[in-house]
Amino acid sequence: MPSDGLLAKYDPNGFFCELFGKMDAPSDHTAKVRDRLSKIKLTGLRRRSKAAENELYNLGITFTVYSEKDSIDRVFPFDVIPRVLSPQDWQILETGVKQRVAALNAFLHDIYHKQHILNDGTVPAELILENKNYQPVMQGFDVPRGTYVHICGIDIVRDHEGRLLVLEDNARTPSGVSYVVENRYLMQRAFPDLMSKIGIRSISNYGPKLHGALKEVSPGGDPDAQVVLLTPGVFNSAYFEHIFLAREMGVPLVSGNDIFVGDDDRVYMKTTAGPERVHVIYRRIDDAFLDPEVFLPTSLLGVPGLMRAYRKGTVTLANAVGTGVADDKAVYAYMPRIIKYYLDQDPILDNVQTHICREEDGLNYTLNNLSDLVIKPVGESGGYGITIGPHASEEELLACHDKLRADPKNFISQPMIDLSVCPTLVDTGIEPRHVDLRPFAVTGKDTWVLPGGLTRVALRKGSIVVNSSQGGGSKDTWVLG
Amino acid sequence: MDNLLARFAENAFWIARYVERADNLARILDVNETFARNNDGEQDWLPIVQLHSDEEHFFERNKEATADSVIFFYILDRNNTSSLISLVRIARENAREIRHLLSTEMWTHINVFYNRLSAMSQRQLTLSRLSGICASIKLDCQLHTGIVEGTLYRDQLWRFYQIGRSIERADMATRFLDIKYHRILPSLSDVGTPVDISEWNALLRSVAGYHAYLRVTPKGMGLESIASFLLFNTRFPRSLAAAVNHVHDHLNSLRAFESLQHVEVPMKTIATLFGIIKTYDTTTVVNEGMHEFLDRIQALLIDFTDELGCTYFGHQQ
Numbered sequence: 001m002p003s004d005g006l007l008a009k010y011d012p013n014g015f016f017c018e019l020f021g022k023m024d025a026p027s028d029h030t031a032k033v034r035d036r037l038s039k040i041k042l043t044g045l046r047r048r049s050k051a052a053e054n055e056l057y058n059l060g061i062t063f064t065v066y067s068e069k070d071s072i073d074r075v076f077p078f079d080v081i082p083r084v085l086s087p088q089d090w091q092i093l094e095t096g097v098k099q100r101v102a103a104l105n106a107f108l109h110d111i112y113h114k115q116h117i118l119n120d121g122t123v124p125a126e127l128i129l130e131n132k133n134y135q136p137v138m139q140g141f142d143v144p145r146g147t148y149v150h151i152c153g154i155d156i157v158r159d160h161e162g163r164l165l166v167l168e169d170n171a172r173t174p175s176g177v178s179y180v181v182e183n184r185y186l187m188q189r190a191f192p193d194l195m196s197k198i199g200i201r202s203i204s205n206y207g208p209k210l211h212g213a214l215k216e217v218s219p220g221g222d223p224d225a226q227v228v229l230l231t232p233g234v235f236n237s238a239y240f241e242h243i244f245l246a247r248e249m250g251v252p253l254v255s256g257n258d259i260f261v262g263d264d265d266r267v268y269m270k271t272t273a274g275p276e277r278v279h280v281i282y283r284r285i286d287d288a289f290l291d292p293e294v295f296l297p298t299s300l301l302g303v304p305g306l307m308r309a310y311r312k313g314t315v316t317l318a319n320a321v322g323t324g325v326a327d328d329k330a331v332y333a334y335m336p337r338i339i340k341y342y343l344d345q346d347p348i349l350d351n352v353q354t355h356i357c358r359e360e361d362g363l364n365y366t367l368n369n370l371s372d373l374v375i376k377p378v379g380e381s382g383g384y385g386i387t388i389g390p391h392a393s394e395e396e397l398l399a400c401h402d403k404l405r406a407d408p409k410n411f412i413s414q415p416m417i418d419l420s421v422c423p424t425l426v427d428t429g430i431e432p433r434h435v436d437l438r439p440f441a442v443t444g445k446d447t448w449v450l451p452g453g454l455t456r457v458a459l460r461k462g463s464i465v466v467n468s469s470q471g472g473g474s475k476d477t478w479v480l481g
Numbered sequence: 482m483d484n485l486l487a488r489f490a491e492n493a494f495w496i497a498r499y500v501e502r503a504d505n506l507a508r509i510l511d512v513n514e515t516f517a518r519n520n521d522g523e524q525d526w527l528p529i530v531q532l533h534s535d536e537e538h539f540f541e542r543n544k545e546a547t548a549d550s551v552i553f554f555y556i557l558d559r560n561n562t563s564s565l566i567s568l569v570r571i572a573r574e575n576a577r578e579i580r581h582l583l584s585t586e587m588w589t590h591i592n593v594f595y596n597r598l599s600a601m602s603q604r605q606l607t608l609s610r611l612s613g614i615c616a617s618i619k620l621d622c623q624l625h626t627g628i629v630e631g632t633l634y635r636d637q638l639w640r641f642y643q644i645g646r647s648i649e650r651a652d653m654a655t656r657f658l659d660i661k662y663h664r665i666l667p668s669l670s671d672v673g674t675p676v677d678i679s680e681w682n683a684l685l686r687s688v689a690g691y692h693a694y695l696r697v698t699p700k701g702m703g704l705e706s707i708a709s710f711l712l713f714n715t716r717f718p719r720s721l722a723a724a725v726n727h728v729h730d731h732l733n734s735l736r737a738f739e740s741l742q743h744v745e746v747p748m749k750t751i752a753t754l755f756g757i758i759k760t761y762d763t764t765t766v767v768n769e770g771m772h773e774f775l776d777r778i779q780a781l782l783i784d785f786t787d788e789l790g791c792t793y794f795g796h797q798q
């Protein structure tokens with residue numbers, strides 16, 4: 001049971017705990033961390049936590065909320081008690097994530113070429129071809145090294161038995177990696193005593209790794225390729241992350257206005273000495289805004305003619321256009337089959353059991369078990385539109401029932417997972433709060449996974465919604481060994 | 482890459498200008514407060530409004546140019562784009578756009594500087610506290626300059642930053658003279674009176690030039706020698722001549738060390754300014770008319786900024 005000191009009264013209420021494991025047999029790999037934590041006093045912990053928050057604010061590691069008249073800078077809440085992963089767990093995660101990324105890339109290549117997987121009915125053709133994120137413009141186009149998903153964030157949860165499960169794939173422009181690295185720096189300044197000599201794996205080389213991978217996929221794989229990061233601008237809530245990535249790679253952070261496509265169908269940036277060639281664009285804007293000549297004509301964020309240059313192979317876009325079809329919640333349900341199909345392997349990381357409401361069995365099961373299930377619309381992100389059956393009122397369940405009936409294709413359902421918890425500093429002391437994990441995989445020629453990832457924590461008591469837009473915070477994630 | 486995105490060059494130029502402008506505005510408010518004290522509080526705050534050509538905007542929302550209304554307007558009024566909080570906000574916004582090229586120290590300080598101003602309330606802006614507030618703002622501006630000196634990588638970005646700061650200083654040197662010579666001077670009969678002398682004294686102190694001036698001109702305060710000091714003394718860091726020299730050097734370096742082309746375009750205007758500084762002295766200035774002379778310099782500075790924009794910041798002609 002919990003030792004003395006700081007964690008003496010901590011009780012994970014029967015959930016799997018990331019720090020203790022199963023409470024009757026606490027994990028060995030966290031023993032040292034627990035021991036050191038227990039020696040810190042609660043007041044000291046609060047003081048250090050407050051100092052860390054101030055530092056985030058001063059460093060401008062914030063997102064800006066704009067109202068009509070004013071703008072307010074907010075910090076993403078940061079919890080100072082780390083989440084610690086054993087070398088064994090990391091081994092599973094790392095290989096599982098690599099496997100998943102390989103399958104996603106093979107799948108995207110196939111659906112934008114010969115579509116074997118659709119033709120033989122393994123995945124329903126209409127699910128892909130009628131998906132709003134499927135981009136016909138990509139049909140028959142070869143991307144360098146067959147890599148579509150250069151940066152992938154895969155959301156992982158752990159159930160009550162401690163099993164790691166994939167909750168969601170993010171193959172478009174997954175965000176959060178800046179917090180992984182900044183959280184670590186913050187912890188190193190605030191808790192050097194907690195971290196020394198326990199073999200935490202370093203994450204400080206994310207920028208060089210990403211830069212290297214992006215150069216590998218440049219047209220011709222030129223090691224001197226000019227990479228830029230394309231941002232929607234300072235008003236974007238992830239702007240801090242764009243700064244971070246540009247800095248860590250040492251590349252220009254550009255807006256759509258800073259680059260253009262020349263008559264030679266090449267991309268240039270406007271410099272003090274005139275136009276200069278751009279070879280790779282890590283774009284942090286959605287497909288729809290990339291090129292007003294092809295997608296939304298009203299987009300001011302993109303670059304007219306960019307798709308022309310892209311299709312001619314003079315510039316690489318990361319991630320590729322049209323990857324959104326692969327991280328769709330409806331396609332997710334087919335991922336175990338997709339992995340088997342292309343790699344002839346069993347998934348290393350299982351999916352959460354998923355009922356596909358477009359299929360009659362799935363719909364019926366969902367309607368009959370509504371109060372036990374989590375019902376998710378397939379097109380949304382950021383935790384919006386989710387109904388959590390066990391927590392929902394009669395009225396909410398009825399409303400959900402109607403929505404399912406009206407448009408079953410738009411939904412999937414999953415059993416309620418008892419997400420693992422981690423001790424977290426809250427107003428009342430140290431309490432268990434539910435967490436998930438988003439490891440980041442970078443793929444050029446090969447796939448590399450940043451050891452750790454973003455641990456998001458649902459700060460509201462009992463909540464399992466970890467999204468920052470809905471009361472979530474983050475923690476530093478330590479991979480040992 | 483060696484070359485800088487055109488927009489980044491412009492961002493750097495404006496960070497420097499806005500911080501320098503904030504520094505100078507704090508100095509102007511400070512010196513006016515000193516004038517006010519010397520004149521038993523009767524000193525008019527209207528000239529500050531006139532100096533910035535803000536009459537229309539100011540009197541839209543204020544009946545009278547009282548100490549309170551002018552101080553609020555120029556320190557915390559977010560609707561006034563030339564208030565200190567607006568200047569620092571715009572400097573910070575420019576810094577945010579090129580945050581990835583700045584040192585963490587430089588960014589963090591400007592961020593904290595802005596947050597500190599944002600936390601200030603109108604109630605704190607009393608006349609008795611004004612001098613202290615101005616001192617702290619000046620100190621933040623100088624801290625910024627020092628951090629830039631010690632941490633900013635010295636490529637093109639740094640040179641455009643330096644040019645921005647000097648252009649703002651050149652502009653301010655002329656404005657400072659204007660505020661005293663043309664606008665605030667109560668009447669010709671006051672010239673040389675104790676009030677007049679103490680105001681020159683305060684003006685020189687506000688630009689940190691009092692003791693340097695005394696060393697150069699031991700005979701004491703005189704209109705012509707002070708104007709000469711602020712305009713033509715190349716050794717005084719806030720003089721027009723020092724600023725023009727500085728811009729000249731950085732333009733040359735952009736050509737020599739950064740291989741930038743078309744330096745001759747903005748250089749032409751700098752050469753004109755150079756010529757004026759070389760051939761004029763205070764007597765010729767006073768004969769031409771001080772205000773007219775200062776206007777001419779300011780117009781050239783505006784031309785220069787436009788030329789820089791067209792040549793390097795990607796502006797259309």
